Amino acid sequence: MHIMKKKLSILIPEYNTCCIKLVKSIQEQVSLINDLIYEIIVADDGSTNEKEWASNQSINNWSNCLFIRRDVNVGRAKIRNFLAQKAKYPWLLFIDCDMSIQNSDYISKYLQSEGDVIYGGYLTDNNPNKHINNLRYIYEKKAERTHTYLERRKNPYQDFHTSNFLIKREIMIRIPFDERFEHYGYEDVVFGRQLKENGIRINHINNPVIFEDFEDNEHFIIKTEEGLQTLSAFSNDLKGYSTLIKITTFLQRYHLINIIRMIYKITQKRIRKSLIGNHPKTFFFSFYKLGYFISIHKFH
Known part of the structure; x- marks a missing residue:
């Protein structure tokens, strides 16, 4: 096998998660690639789960x-x-x-692909019985058809995510992530915009990781609300890169913001209760996001 890239740093940001299985699967692949010089670095971002932190410490005993x-x-x-x-x-x-990684050629496919920034995408765990009535799972599974590499290539900068990408270090050092984004959400979207503004092409390929660890419904709603607060705070930076901003701009143009705000105020508690319950619906989730954003955002 001919590889184009001979030296690789594999970087895993981690928070309250045990990375042992992931690191082992990566190490199994890289150890079989001739002439590859590599390192695997896991950085714990202030985890509060001492058990997970203690487990991850054992990674220091492994090669590279x-x-x-x-x-x-x-x-x-x-x-x-x-x-x-x-x-x-x-x-x-x-x-x-x-x-998690399921393809045995996951690392080698990246090493053989062209481009200064390469995004492989992700798939949702194909086991609905395991995640029954989980809102995050239902939402991600429904959106999966828009995550194929062919679909992503239609909007290469808007459809970039940090879950699984390869990048030249010198680009990352020159164009780092915007550190104003301290809370959940949209740092990857702004990074995609920065790449576009600097004329750096993103090559979208079919090399997905598997998303299989889903928070419960209530924590997903809390995380979504945090992301919407981020979107509101950085709305000027995200114009043209957010579907929700496009929708609210349309609603504002036709003087419909107050109507949606009123409907949301009346139905908010009932919808939120249904979303954290056992039968969440993606339609109500979409309306909840729209209503929540309109309720917190200052329109001009």
């Missing part, structure tokens, strides 16, 4: 692996910039800690 613990949670942007600074090699492969 390093586990680093940060005492304070610095956020999704800063932890990735931190990992890029720590990395020794010219190519960086970022993988989210709650993903």
